[in-house]
Amino acid sequence: METLMSILIGVLFTIGTYLILTKSLIRIILGTSIISHGVHLLILTMGGLKSGGPPLLGIDTTTFTDALPQALILTAIVINFATTALFLVLSYRAYQELGTDNTAEMRGDENE
Template structure:
């Protein structure tokens, strides 16, 4: 299971990197979001994909699952949602003000 998750994480990082290297501002924002989803899967995979009981007192299970990676991922999802929403609002405002979302034109470099 860890091998297939590692391949999926690599695919997500590859797609995110490809989107970040494009000239469109919207694709850059989507690329950062996809990379953060890959990081969330990486944290979950590194925490261990094992089954076990909840870490509660009074239960007599011999194996427990670690809840720390799940808490970190939940926090990262909320932060990713807020940052993506902020970036989308800023890119919409930039498009309305300047009339383009091409990164070369936003930097002031005209196509020759």
């Protein structure tokens, strides 16, 4: 299972990097969001993909699942949502002011 997750994480990082390297602001925002999803899966995979019971007293299980990676991922999802919303608002405002979402045109490069 870890091998499959590693391949999926690599695919997400590849797609996110490709989108970040484009010139459109919307694609850059989607790329950062996809990379953050890859990071979430990476944290979950590094925490261990094992089955077990919750770490509570009174439950008769021999293996327990670590809840810390899940808590970190939950916090990271909320932060990712807030930063994505901020990026979308900033890009919309930039599009209103400048009339384009192309980063080369925003810089004023005539060669592009």
